[in-house]
Amino acid sequence: MLWARPVAYFSAEFGFHESIPIYSGGLGILAGDHIKAASDLGIPLVGIGLYYDQGYFKQRLDRDGRQREDYIEVDSGLLPLQPAFTGNGDPVTVTVETRTGAIAARVWKLTVGRNTVLLLDSDVDGNQPEDRELTARLYGGDERVRIRQELILGVGGVRALMALGISPGVAHLNEGHSAFAGLELARHRMAREGIGADEAMRRIAAQVVFTTHTPVPAGHDRFSADLIDEHLGPLREALGLDHDQLMAWGREHPADPSEAFCMTVLALRISRRANAVSSVHGHVTRAMWAPLFPGWAEERVPIGHITNGVHVRTWLAPQMHRLYDRHLGPEWPRRCAEPGCWEAIENVDAGELWETHQTLRTRLIGFARRRAVRCAERRGEGTDVLNQLRQSLSLDAMTIGFARRIVTYKRANLILQDIDLIASLVNDAQVPIQFVFAGKAHPRDEPGKDVLQQVARLMRDPRFAGKVLFVEDYDIDVGRHLVQGVDVWLNTPRRPLEASGSSGQKVVLNGGLNLSVLDGWWAEAYDGLNGFAIGAGETHTPTELHDRRDGEALARVLRDEVVPLFYDRDRDGLPRGWIARMKRAIRTLGWRFSADRMVTDYVLTSYIPAAGGTSSDMSRF
Ligand SMILES: *Cc1c(COP(=O)(O)O)cnc(C)c1O
Numbered sequence: 019m020l021w022a023r024p025v026a027y028f029s030a031e032f033g034f035h036e037s038i039p040i041y042s043g044g045l046g047i048l049a050g051d052h053i054k055a056a057s058d059l060g061i062p063l064v065g066i067g068l069y070y071d072q073g074y075f076k077q078r079l080d081r082d083g084r085q086r087e088d089y090i091e092v093d094s095g096l097l098p099l100q101p102a103f104t105g106n107g108d109p110v111t112v113t114v115e116t117r118t119g120a121i122a123a124r125v126w127k128l129t130v131g132r133n134t135v136l137l138l139d140s141d142v143d144g145n146q147p148e149d150r151e152l153t154a155r156l157y158g159g160d161e162r163v164r165i166r167q168e169l170i171l172g173v174g175g176v177r178a179l180m181a182l183g184i185s186p187g188v189a190h191l192n193e194g195h196s197a198f199a200g201l202e203l204a205r206h207r208m209a210r211e212g213i214g215a216d217e218a219m220r221r222i223a224a225q226v227v228f229t230t231h232t233p234v235p236a237g238h239d240r241f242s243a244d245l246i247d248e249h250l251g252p253l254r255e256a257l258g259l260d261h262d263q264l265m266a267w268g269r270e271h272p273a274d275p276s277e278a279f280c281m282t283v284l285a286l287r288i289s290r291r292a293n294a295v296s297s298v299h300g301h302v303t304r305a306m307w308a309p310l311f312p313g314w315a316e317e318r319v320p321i322g323h324i325t326n327g328v329h330v331r332t333w334l335a336p337q338m339h340r341l342y343d344r345h346l347g348p349e350w351p352r353r354c355a356e357p358g359c360w361e362a363i364e365n366v367d368a369g370e371l372w373e374t375h376q377t378l379r380t381r382l383i384g385f386a387r388r389r390a391v392r393c394a395e396r397r398g399e400g401t402d403v404l405n406q407l408r409q410s411l412s413l414d415a416m417t418i419g420f421a422r423r424i425v426t427y428k429r430a431n432l433i434l435q436d437i438d439l440i441a442s443l444v445n446d447a448q449v450p451i452q453f454v455f456a457g458k459a460h461p462r463d464e465p466g467k468d469v470l471q472q473v474a475r476l477m478r479d480p481r482f483a484g485k486v487l488f489v490e491d492y493d494i495d496v497g498r499h500l501v502q503g504v505d506v507w508l509n510t511p512r513r514p515l516e517a518s519g520s521s522g523q524k525v526v527l528n529g530g531l532n533l534s535v536l537d538g539w540w541a542e543a544y545d546g547l548n549g550f551a552i553g554a555g556e557t558h559t560p561t562e563l564h565d566r567r568d569g570e571a572l573a574r575v576l577r578d579e580v581v582p583l584f585y586d587r588d589r590d591g592l593p594r595g596w597i598a599r600m601k602r603a604i605r606t607l608g609w610r611f612s613a614d615r616m617v618t619d620y621v622l623t624s625y626i627p628a629a630g631g632t633s634s635d636m637s638r639f
Contacts, residue, residue: 075088109124533572536551
């Protein structure tokens with residue numbers, strides 16, 4: 019049943035490779051890793067997304083450390099994309115009607131391993147000029163652009179599948195952006211089975227799986243009644259619903275006319291299986307959406323969790339891959355979700371593991387220096403600055419990495435809370451530390467840009483010059499170098515706002531250690547010996563107190579635990595205690611936070627039941 023019909027996996031972004039600019043951050047990387055792991059595991063799955071020819075944006079910093087954005091059009095002819103053709107050999111075009119005209123989109127096909135991803139692109143002849151631009155940029159427009167993008171993704175996505183003769187057995191909505199797909203699926207179901215809209219929605223819900231990623235209410239897409247009517251009016255009429263009936267599907271309180279239409283609410287109502295992306299995030303999500311399930315105790319709200327994982331071979335350095343080939347057996351990539359597969363790491367010679375890791379640190383530092391010099395040249399910096407950058411960072415110092423979307427809750431600037439202590443650690447001649455930062459702030463996020471600037475300015479602070487580098491234009495390429503080369507990966511979200519996080523999982527595979535707030539995946543991963551914790555999982559309101567406490571805890575754990583262990587060397591120069599932690603991290607976390615484990619969890623707990631589900635058990639609605 020499941021295998022006869024594929025899973026349709028909808029996502030507004032996909033991060034497969036730096037050359038295909040259709041991702042901005044964790045959500046997209048997760049989607050890309052999901053598709054790759056599904057291919058490895060032989061799970062038939064079709065991805066549905068949008069083709070953004072200008073992608074997110076290219077970042078550069080001005081002399082004052084302020085972010086500037088450039089948009090560059092990628093030539094689709096250079097990408098591994100093909101137009102999708104129908105059985106008759108015609109290129110597939112889908113059309114979605116709105117009250118103010120129809121929007122057409124062509125469909126690109128991208129092959130990822132054994133699976134296909136369909137990418138809708140509104141830059142076609144016949145569209146209004148504004149609509150040709152609709153899919154140009156990821157997260158680039160206002161509300162109106164956004165609802166139109168989501169209309170193409172959800173409704174257009176289902177139509178693209180139908181045009182290609184693909185009849186999915188399960189629809190998986192990765193975040194609420196694509197939830198309009200449910201309405202279009204219901205329309206087909208009505209026509210096919212001669213039922214009303216409400217019954218059709220109930221029936222399709224059995225086959226819809228929804229993953230939510232956003233732990234704050236403000237982060238969920240909401241659209242006004244006007245925007246909904248303009249864009250969903252024609253589809254609503256085809257469903258035989260009046261305006262209030264449709265709005266009710268997207269409202270927490272269906273009869274409250276003042277409430278906007280929330281995509282997450284729609285997604286929860288049209289899916290029978292919903293999940294958060296870590297255990298902590300599961301608790302937060304159930305509390306947040308409990309009002310949708312009146313009469314249910316909060317802990318029984320039917321939203322579970324499947325913790326994110328990463329595609330091992332995408333993020334693993336070739337040097338570490340070869341080390342695993344030598345010690346874990348030739349079959350290890352296929353068995354990477356099995357705990358037993360990783361046990362042999364304990365037998366690896368400490369010197370061999372350490373040397374491999376040092377090679378990767380050296381590679382990272384070379385990469386960071388080269389990019390810093392190139393960016394400084396472009397800014398027209400003088401020779402002094404360039405020479406200083408060429409010699410920045412030490413090949414042997416403990417290297418701490420931080421690369422993320424720069425948004426205030428992730429607190430890239432947490433080290434500023436106790437900057438004097440951090441400065442003393444950086445300048446310790448015997449046991450120095452150094453930092454490599456990267457990350458983009460959303461173009462309209464001024465507070466995020468302020469945080470970024472605070473960090474970038476450290477490069478000009480005499481106490482930190484040459485010991486902190488900000489690598490511009492964070493993307494998959496930068497991320498790969500960082501997660502493969504750091505000794506320590508710093509993660510400082512304001513708990514409980516990090517739904518999962520996944521970059522730290524990439525670090526583990528490459529022998530780095532996490533130093534993280536106990537939030538997201540790390541709250542369930544940390545066992546006291548496989549990395550380091552900042553604090554003990556507290557949350558404080560007010561925010562200033564919370565940040566001060568966490569900042570102090572960070573500086574303290576660095577000084578008292580992390581630095582001493584890193585520099586505690588034996589007669590061979592090896593940090594035995596540190597290497598023991600590296601091995602423990604790899605052994606205890608490598609399998610658990612792999613995308614193979616994650617996709618297997620989706621298959622067993624969501625896809626198979628959804629594919630075989632019947633419509634009789636509808637207790638949730
Ligand atoms: C892994 C990755 C992310 C997600 O990392 P988080 O830990 O979830 O913040 C974002 N961007 C890039 C380029 C990545 O490789």
